Amino acid sequence: MVAEFAVKPAASQFTPLLEEDVAINQKPCAGAAQDRPSDCPVQPASADPAANQLKTTRRDFLRAGGMLSLSSLMGTAALMTQSDNANAAVEWGEHFQKNYRLMTTEEKNEARLRLERRYSDEYGKKVSVDTTEAQPGMLMGYALNIRKCIGCRRCVHACVAENNQSRGPRPGEKIEWIQVLRMERGKFEQEKMNHGYPEGLGIQVGGNAYTPAGQVLEGQYHYNPKAVPEADATYMPIACMQCEKPPCVKVCPVRTTYREGDGPVVIDYNWCIGCKMCMNACPYWARRFNLTTPVLPKEEMNPVTHYLGNRPRMRGVVEKCHWCLQRTRHNRYPACVEVCPVGARKFGNLLDPESEVSKILERKNVFRLKAELNTFPKFFYFYD
Amino acid sequence: MLTSFLTDYTRYVLKGGKQFYTWMGVLSAFILAMLFVFYLQNTDGLIVTGMTSQISDGLYLANLVFLVGVAAGAVTIVFPAYVYHHEGMHKVAVLGEMLAITAVIMVMVFVFAHMGRPDRLWHMIPPRGIYSFSSMLGWDVMVLNGYLILNFVCGFYYLWCKYTGNPVNQKWFIPLVYVAIAWALSIHTVTAFLMANNPARPMWFHSMMPIRFIATAFAAGPALIILIFLIIRKNTKFWVDDSAIKLLTTIVQFCLGIAIFLTLSEVVIELYARTEHANGLYYLMFGLHGLTALVPWFWSSVVLMIGAFVMFFMPSFRNDFDKLRIPCAMAFAGIWIEKGMGLIVPGYIPSPIGEVTEYHPSFVEWLMVLGIWAFGFFILTILLKGAIGILLGEIKHGGPAAAVK
Numbered sequence: 101m102v103a104e105f106a107v108k109p110a111a112s113q114f115t116p117l118l119e120e121d122v123a124i125n126q127k128p129c130a131g132a133a134q135d136r137p138s139d140c141p142v143q144p145a146s147a148d149p150a151a152n153q154l155k156t157t158r159r160d161f162l163r164a165g166g167m168l169s170l171s172s173l174m175g176t177a178a179l180m181t182q183s184d185n186a187n188a189a190v191e192w193g194e195h196f197q198k199n200y201r202l203m204t205t206e207e208k209n210e211a212r213l214r215l216e217r218r219y220s221d222e223y224g225k226k227v228s229v230d231t232t233e234a235q236p237g238m239l240m241g242y243a244l245n246i247r248k249c250i251g252c253r254r255c256v257h258a259c260v261a262e263n264n265q266s267r268g269p270r271p272g273e274k275i276e277w278i279q280v281l282r283m284e285r286g287k288f289e290q291e292k293m294n295h296g297y298p299e300g301l302g303i304q305v306g307g308n309a310y311t312p313a314g315q316v317l318e319g320q321y322h323y324n325p326k327a328v329p330e331a332d333a334t335y336m337p338i339a340c341m342q343c344e345k346p347p348c349v350k351v352c353p354v355r356t357t358y359r360e361g362d363g364p365v366v367i368d369y370n371w372c373i374g375c376k377m378c379m380n381a382c383p384y385w386a387r388r389f390n391l392t393t394p395v396l397p398k399e400e401m402n403p404v405t406h407y408l409g410n411r412p413r414m415r416g417v418v419e420k421c422h423w424c425l426q427r428t429r430h431n432r433y434p435a436c437v438e439v440c441p442v443g444a445r446k447f448g449n450l451l452d453p454e455s456e457v458s459k460i461l462e463r464k465n466v467f468r469l470k471a472e473l474n475t476f477p478k479f480f481y482f483y484d
Numbered sequence: 485m486l487t488s489f490l491t492d493y494t495r496y497v498l499k500g501g502k503q504f505y506t507w508m509g510v511l512s513a514f515i516l517a518m519l520f521v522f523y524l525q526n527t528d529g530l531i532v533t534g535m536t537s538q539i540s541d542g543l544y545l546a547n548l549v550f551l552v553g554v555a556a557g558a559v560t561i562v563f564p565a566y567v568y569h570h571e572g573m574h575k576v577a578v579l580g581e582m583l584a585i586t587a588v589i590m591v592m593v594f595v596f597a598h599m600g601r602p603d604r605l606w607h608m609i610p611p612r613g614i615y616s617f618s619s620m621l622g623w624d625v626m627v628l629n630g631y632l633i634l635n636f637v638c639g640f641y642y643l644w645c646k647y648t649g650n651p652v653n654q655k656w657f658i659p660l661v662y663v664a665i666a667w668a669l670s671i672h673t674v675t676a677f678l679m680a681n682n683p684a685r686p687m688w689f690h691s692m693m694p695i696r697f698i699a700t701a702f703a704a705g706p707a708l709i710i711l712i713f714l715i716i717r718k719n720t721k722f723w724v725d726d727s728a729i730k731l732l733t734t735i736v737q738f739c740l741g742i743a744i745f746l747t748l749s750e751v752v753i754e755l756y757a758r759t760e761h762a763n764g765l766y767y768l769m770f771g772l773h774g775l776t777a778l779v780p781w782f783w784s785s786v787v788l789m790i791g792a793f794v795m796f797f798m799p800s801f802r803n804d805f806d807k808l809r810i811p812c813a814m815a816f817a818g819i820w821i822e823k824g825m826g827l828i829v830p831g832y833i834p835s836p837i838g839e840v841t842e843y844h845p846s847f848v849e850w851l852m853v854l855g856i857w858a859f860g861f862f863i864l865t866i867l868l869k870g871a872i873g874i875l876l877g878e879i880k881h882g883g884p885a886a887a888v889k
Contacts, residue, residue, distance in 0.1 A: 199607070199614055272531040279837060321839075338837060347684065353619040354607040373607050374530075374600020377621050379540040383684035385836040388537045389600065392529035415529040416600025473683050 190218045200368035200407065201358060211370075212407060219405070219412060223396075227403040229411055232429040234361030240423055241363070241450035241457040242434075243466065243480045244337060248444035251328045251335035253280050255436035255445065259339075262424060262435035263410040264402055268395030275388045277421040278339040278436060279321040285332050337444075339436075340365065340386035340421035341469060341477030348378035348387065357418070363450075363478055364423045366408035372417040379418060383470050384477075387420045423447070450478065488881065489647055496879045497870045508865065511858040518855020521848050522597065530600060533852075534845045539832040543845050543853050544598035546824025548591050550704070551860075552675045553697060553823065555587035555631065557705010559668035560735050561728075566661045572725030576713070578875070581639035582867040583709060584668070588632040590860040595625075597852050620678040627671045634664040643874045648881050672697045679831065687764030687831040696746045703739040704819040706732040707812040712868070714805060722872045729805065737796035740815055744789055747822070760838075767840065768830040777842040778833075781825035788818030 193214050197203070203211065212229045219227035256278045260267060265275040288309050297306035329335065346365045349357050356371035357378055379387045393415040405411040406426035413419050424434035428447070432438075437445040448455035453462075457480075460466065464482040500508075524532050535542050561580030565573035596602045607613040608625065616622045638661055645652045673694045679685075680693035690696075710732050713724040751769070754762040766772060768782045795801045795811035802808065834840045873879040 195603070198612075202614075270531065272529075272536060275537070281837065321837075347682070350618050351620060351681075353616050353621040353625070355614045355616050356607070371604070371607055372601065373604045375621055376540045376598075376600070377619065377678075379537070380679075380682050380831075381684055383836050385538075385839075389535075389540055390529070391531035391535065391537075416526075418600075 190214050194218075194370055197370060199355060199371045201355070208407075215407070215411060219403075223398045223401045223403065223412075225398070225401070225403050227401075227405060230404075230406040230409075230426055230429070232406070232425075235429070237449075237451055238362040239450040239478075240342070240428060241448060241455075241461075241478045241480070242342070242423065243446040243457050243460045243464075243482055245444040245446070245484060246334070246336055246481050247483045248442045249280070249335045249337060250442055251280055251282060251323075251330070251333070252441060253278075254439045254441060255337060256280060258435040258439035259421070261400065262402055262427075263421075264394075264396055264405070264412050265419075266390065266394035266396060266413075267400070268392075270392075272391035273395045275390070275394070275419070277386070277388065277419075278337055279385075280335050280337045282320050282323045282330075283334045283336055285334060287332075336481075338384055338386075338469065339479075341384050341475065341479040342421075342423060344476035344478060345474060347381040347383065347473075347475060351377040351381045353377065360408070360425075362429075364425060365420075366422050366425065367418060367420065368408065369411070369413050369417045369419065374416040374418065376418065383473050383475060387418050389418055390415050485648065485881065489644065492647075492879050492881075493870050493874075496873045497866045500869075504865075508862065511862045511865075514855045514858030515862065516855075517851050518859065521852045521855065524848060525597070525852075526602065532846060532848045534843055534849055536841065536843075538835045538839060538841045539829065539843045541598060541832070542829055542843050543824060543849050544594050546828040547853055547856070548594040548598065549675055549679070549697075549828060550820055550823040551587045551591045551594065552628070552672055553701030553819075554705045554708060555584045555591065555628075556668045556672040556698070556701045557703075557709070558584035558587070558635070559665050560702055560706045560732065561709065562661060562668075563665050564731060566658065567665070570727070570731065572728035573731065575875075576724055576728055578639050578642050578871050579712075579716075579868060580709065581635045581642075581664075582871050583705075583712070583864065584635040585632060585639065586860050586864040586867060588628055588635070588671075589863060590856055591628060593856050593859060597856065620674065620681055624671075624674050624678050627667065627674050631664070631667050631671050634660065634667055638664055639871070643871055646874045647879060669698065672701050679828070682831075684836050685764075685831045686761030688827070689761075690750070692746060692750065696743065699739050699742040699746060700819045700822065701739075703736050703743055704816050706736045706739075707815040707819075710736070710812045711809060711816070712864075714809060716868070716872065717805075720872055720876075722876055726805075729808070730802075733796065733802055733808065736812065736815060737793065740789060740793050740796070743819070743822075744793060747786075747789075763834050763838075764830040767833050768826060772834065772840050775840050775842050777844065778825055778830060781821050785818045785821035785826050788814045789822065792818060 194211070197211050197214075198207065200208070200211070208231050212231050215229045216227055219229065256276050259265070259278050260276055263277065265277065266273050268274060292308040295308040296304035297308075297310075323330075323333075342364050344359075346357075346359060349359060349365060352358075353375060354371060354373055356373070357365060357367045359365050374389070376389060379389060390413050394413055396412055401412070402410060404426055406422075406429065409422045409425035424432075424436075428434060433447055434445075437447045446456045446460060448457035450457060450461075452458060460482055461480065464484070466480040466482040468477045468480060521532075533542070533544075558580040561573050562577050564570040565577040565580075596605075599605070608615060608622065638657070641657065642652060676694040676697040679688040680690055683689050710729055713729055713732075716722055717724050751765065754765045755769075758766070763772060767775070768778050770776075771779050792811040792814035795814070800807065801811055829843050833843070870879070
């Protein structure tokens with residue numbers, strides 16, 4: 101089970117997706133509904149409250165007013181910046197757009213086109229911004245076999261490459277959504293039998309074996325061994341748990357982070373005000389803050405993006421794992437699942453009894469991390 | 485009449501001696517530095533600060549929380565003045581309201597400072613933005629704005645009546661003052677909820693937090709007020725009664741005592757069992773895995789608070805208003821540390837996945853903090869000068885607007 105461990109550039113292990121790859125690599129999620137067109141514009145399963153309110157006159161009025169002011173602002177901006185700079189107009193348009201969840205389909209399309217134009221311009225290649233919504237009958241779930249994990253961190257690198265995370269040299273410019281925690285196995289010795297607490301009295305109040313062991317959250321993710329797995333360690337990868345009762349969503353003052361109909365907790369990066377309350381609330385340290393404009397080299401940028409997923413972020417907003425919406429909404433596995441060399445990572449539809457994840461929940465002993473906090477993650481750990 | 489009030493008021497507060505202009509000039513220099521730093525933060529990003537993804541908030545949130553306490557602390561003047569009709573306090577109640585206005589404005593500037601995208605603040609404001617009732621930050625913004633309005637209305641209506649010579653309309657003024665008193669408790673309670681409602685952060689996840697916030701606020705707020713009153717007595721013709729300062733001293737001492745008691749309770753309860761949840765406190769007091777950046781802060785805060793508490797017992801400090809400054813300054817500084825380096829920062833250390841990292845505020849961050857405090861003193865000087873001018877009768881409808889100081 102010993103795998104060669106080497107820190108290679110992310111790109112060599114995992115090539116960013118191109119349009120052609122989609123067809124080649126396409127693996128259907130186990131049990132995911134195949135008979136539905138994935139980019140169907142009408143999405144009844146969405147938890148979007150706006151979906152039912154689109155016809156109200158007040159909203160239409162506000163929208164019209166908003167568009168009017170928006171277009172005039174864009175015009176002003178274009179004039180101010182000598183009109184050849186299309187980016188300025190796009191940025192003004194982005195600045196005054198609404199919360200994504202409350203946008204109408206047309207507004208979502210406008211936002212999408214704006215972003216596609218800006219990103220294509222910025223990264224010098226054709227960038228697509230997907231707006232595919234939640235599919236009915238789908239509830240995404242994840243299971244991770246901690247016995248199998250060898251701590252190679254290919255998932256971490258694949259995630260960074262797939263999801264356009266910042267990868268600069270300064271500490272604040274390096275963002276990774278997955279952390280693989282290295283845990284001590286713990287060591288207990290015969291010689292220490294008479295030691296204990298308090299020391300020297302001969303009367304033991306406590307024992308000598310209170311050393312870390314097993315799955316505790318005191319792990320270390322900065323480890324650099326010659327080869328993995330190491331004999332004296334076990335590994336426990338963590339990332340966003342996509343809680344069913346997410347504390348981060350509750351504390352968001354602008355509702356920019358919310359749970360999507362098919363399960364993942366997402367962020368509208370354009371609506372985030374950077375107050376960081378969600379980072380205080382997350383018990384799994386799943387959220388990262390863009391302390392500066394993300395460092396994302398043009399050639400490494402993954403042009404297949406989703407609006408709520410891996411599209412490039414901006415300075416001052418929070419980001420996190422979203423289970424690769426740009427892939428999973430099209431019945432593909434998240435990048436981490438695809439890259440895992442030992443098959444420790446499983447992903448699928450919790451509503452489908454035939455899916456791999458459902459089978460694991462049915463047959464294995466599973467546990468959720470920090471279950472006592474009642475966050476009800478859809479990310480399960482299990483042993484063989 | 486309103487225009488004459490505004491012109492008289494403005495003319496009065498802008499005129500002053502050399503000392504006044506030097507003071508305001510120094511403050512302005514710091515404010516300019518703050519503006520530059522703010523520009524940096526919004527071009528380079530918060531990377532210019534010492535904040536990281538692990539320690540996602542630091543000095544800014546700490547000062548924010550502390551200043552909410554100072555704003556709430558103004559109620560220690562208003563409450564005895566209007567509920568117990570304390571003579572000396574009644575005379576200076578409006579000065580407390582001016583302090584509250586200043587502190588709330590400073591809080592709002594700190595909100596801007598700590599945000600990643602202050603340009604998007606309008607996302608919180610309906611109808612175009614979204615107001616979330618489930619978010620404690622939303623509630624905090626609401627109660628703070630409410631408190632600002634209440635104090636502005638109460639304070640300036642009172643000054644307006646003094647200016648025009650009309651009697652205060654007790655029918656709505658007194659009920660409004662009572663609302664403001666209750667509201668003062670709400671602002672610091674909600675701020676405590678903002679931190680405490682995070683089970684992810686065991687250091688904050690205490691039902692003791694609101695009362696601890698109130699106790700420390702009612703020590704730090706009046707401690708600052710005493711210092712300001714002593715400055716006013718020395719530098720202006722306005723006389724703050726001894727009785728007011730003595731009552732405030734008692735309030736500071738009692739609240740400081742309660743705050744120390746609550747801190748000790750926390751230490752005993754957390755460290756006796758010493759669960760994983762006590763790691764934050766342990767890191768604060770003794771350091772963890774060899775990292776000890778906060779240890780000097782914690783112990784200096786303990787020394788300052790206990791030292792001040794003991795000094796308040798001594799008649800030589802309590803009754804000598806020159807020496808009284810020392811324990812007041814100590815209490816104020818001690819609580820400032822306790823709220824910031826002693827509560828906000830260790831909430832992030834260790835992180836929810838057990839990672840211990842250190843927080844080192846950058847120069848930029850200190851400059852921002854200093855600048856916002858300078859901005860606060862700038863506003864406070866103007867507001868207090870105007871209020872004192874009106875109370876002294878130097879700004880009066882139809883009277884000559886003479887500038888003093």
